[in-house]
Amino acid sequence: MTAQQIIDECKKFSPKTTRIISSITSDDGYPPFPPDPPYPPLSREKLNPPTPSIYVESKKEAFSPELQQFCLSNHIAVIRGLSSVLKLDLGLFSTKTLVESNSDHYIEVRRQFMQPSDENWDPEHRDMVWYCESQRSHTTIARYGHYQALSFSESLKEDKEKNSTTIFRDSDSDSNSTFSKNTKKHKKYSMFKPVKFGTNVDLSDPKKWKIQLQELAKLPPFARVSSAANMLTHVGHTILGMNSVQLYMKVPGCRTPGHQENNNFCSVNINIGPGDCEWFGVAPEYWGVIHHICERNNINYLHGSWWPLLDDLYAENVPVYRFVQKPGDIVWVGAGTVHWVQAIGWCNNIAWNVGPFTSLQYDLAIKRYEWNKHENYKSIVPMINLSWNIARNVKISDKSVFTMMKLTLMRSLKYTIMLTNFIDDIGNEIILRQRDIQEPAHYCVVCDIEVFNILFVKEVDRKHVVHCFYCAQKMNNEFNDFVILKEYKLEELTKVYDNFQLITTASASTNLNNSNNNNQTSTPTTSISNNNSTTTVGGGGITSS
Ligand SMILES: [Zn+2]
Structure with a gap:
């Protein structure tokens, strides 16, 4: 037309006399309602799928179309080895460096309670529940850094007092940090101890965070904060935490409750360390089931705060990915994947969103856009x-x-x-x-x-x-x-x-040849032109001409 x-x-x-309809997903104005669970339901033994993970061994692999394809074809994935192959200096995001560079920077604080990652107790500690509201306050990076360090040294001291000769004997043997080595012992006796989670630290200011942001430009284009192949780069303005970087500062027990990313965009999360994080993930086709469980628990899926109880998910045949993100590990969260995260050790994380030009991404983004309208929840994209x-x-x-x-x-x-x-x-x-x-x-x-x-x-x-x-x-x-x-x-x-027309494969591949791009694959090619320069994207390779 x-x-x-x-x-x-x-x-x-x-x-x-005509109703003026603003919906972008339907002609009758109805929103796309939460989906029914996939049919037939999975059998019990399929509810703990292994988490897709990939070990990157060379720079060539880091920039290969295969790595991008691997991420795009999974709902959640762990990329190991990438940080070291690219020689990413993660120390730039360590508490020490952050305090030295921007000590007065604003940080939001959430007060929570230490508990095992597969449990969530009500405030009176009587029942396991989904509801998990946390008190909000704010402080500075310097003050939170002080708290984080104090929490660690206190834990060391407690460990020494409890077991003066064998502090690390039953701890995680392949962990490379003292912070995380203490965690297992810590868990045993710190039930319901209050913990403070330093969250949503805005690293968008290129003047304040120049060296940090430059370091992240070493990542392959599909995972970068900004690239022509990322829809969010075309928004034209900054959306905090989405097309800009956010930092999280944690002590053991800090929780990011269950959620899908804003408008179902993908996200990239790097654990700076020194401790580990534990992740849980559920494929997007099950979000309707989780939505219904939230409703049953009188929690609003979008506006509320909830921590899924695994037994409730298994009872409804929802498969759950569960894995540990070690320092340097990059977690790729695919479009619409429901996830929740708990810190095992003392660590910082950085994260942002990306929007690959795939039909799954665009479809889930506009569907959530309309569902958000129905639920009076702001679509920040x-x-x-x-x-x-x-x-x-x-x-x-x-x-x-x-x-x-x-x-x-x-x-x-x-x-x-x-x-x-x-x-x-x-x-x-x-x-x-x-x-x-x-x-x-x-x-x-x-x-x-x-x-x-x-x-x-x-x-x-x-x-x-x-x-x-x-x-x-x-x-x-x-x-x-x-x-x-x-x-x-x-x-x-x-x-x-x-003028918006489909580029045929023939003209797209001509475009590829003209721009000396040797990374031709069978994946769709998106030719991207910005102002005067033309960028061609095919598989994992981007070449400017
Ligand atoms: Zn209005």
């Missing part, structure tokens, strides 16, 4: 803005990714036209106010949904705030008190829409 055909189609509907940016800047050769994106653009365009017709029809004016470069996407101040192109702006407390069409209409049928703005001329959008 061409843009002109969409415009003509919209003319057939009376703006006053503005999928409509992002889809238009990708249409402008990226040439897609994967047919299913292209088809899904084109459909999103079509629905978004249809919505813009229908809404414009409606506003014209009631005699209101729409003022053109074009976007600044890198201007963040707008969100409705009332309901937190992304507002694309047509903004209903109102002055509240001397500030101009954006509303979505639905909230503005609820407040005032005629939009009195609102200034209605549009960020794009219709011609701009129709041009982008019509």
Whole structure:
């Protein structure tokens, strides 16, 4: 369907009597509901699948398309050896270096209680439950670093007092750190001891964290914070913790409760050490089951905080990956994988999100975008803005990714036209106010949904705030008190829409040959053009020409 055909189609509907639907996943406006569990259910012995892991032995392997394919084809994976092969200086993220470089930096703190990783007790320690709220406060990196060090030396002291001659005898023999060596003994007697988790430390500022961020550019492109082959790089602005790095500082027992990443994007997590972390993961097709168990426990899946009890999952035939992430290990979390993590030893972790151009990633991202709307949960990835940016800047050769994106653009365009017709029809004016470069996407101040192109702006407390069409209409049928703005001329959008075309394999491979890329594989090729430079992505290789 061409843009002109969409415009003509919209003319057939009376703006006053037609419901204007903003959904990008359906024509009737219904969200995609949580999926039923896969059928037939898995047998009991298949509920503990081995975690896919790969050992990288050379730089060549690190940059091979096979490593990227390995990650993309698994729901969760551990990459071992990559940090040392790439000579990543993880010491740059150690507590010592962090305190030396930015001691006053803000850090969020969660107060939790030490307990075994497969248990979760209610605050009175009577029952095992899913609910796991933690008290929130904040401090500085220096103060948390002090707490972390003190916690370690106290534990050493306690160990010595308990067992002065054989401190490490029954500890993990292949662990390479004293921090983690103490953990097993620690567990035995520290039940319900309060622990503080230093979380969501923002490392996005390139001035403050220059050497740290430069170090991460050594990673292969598919795992980098920023790369042309990463959808999140095309958002055009920083989304904290997603297309920027976040740091976590931990002592044994610190927990990241169960969740899927924002809008189901993939994530990359590196354990800086010195201690280990224990991970649990569940494939995305089972998120509906976990959602139902949360509901049964009176917890909201998205807004609430929960720690899955393994027996409840096994009772519903949900397979669970469970593994240890050692210092230097990189965990790849695939699109939509539910996961939860507990620190075994004293350690720091760094993490960010990536969005590979795969149909699974795009499909899960837009489905979660619509489910978030239904649940009044903010989608911090503005999928409509992002889809238009990708249409402008990226040439897609994967047919299913292209088809899904084109459909999103079509629905978004249809919505813009229908809404414009409606506003014209009631005699209101729409003022053109074009976007600044890198201007963040707008969100409705009332309901937190992304507002694309047509903004209903109102002055509240001397500030101009954006509303979505639905909230503005609820407040005032005629939009009195609102200034209605549009960020794009219709011609701009129709041009982008019509120019967004599937790149055939033939032209894509020509593109590859022209850019001297020898990494040709059978994987789909995404030719990406940004401003004046063209980047071609095929399998694991990226070449700029
Ligand atoms: Zn709204």
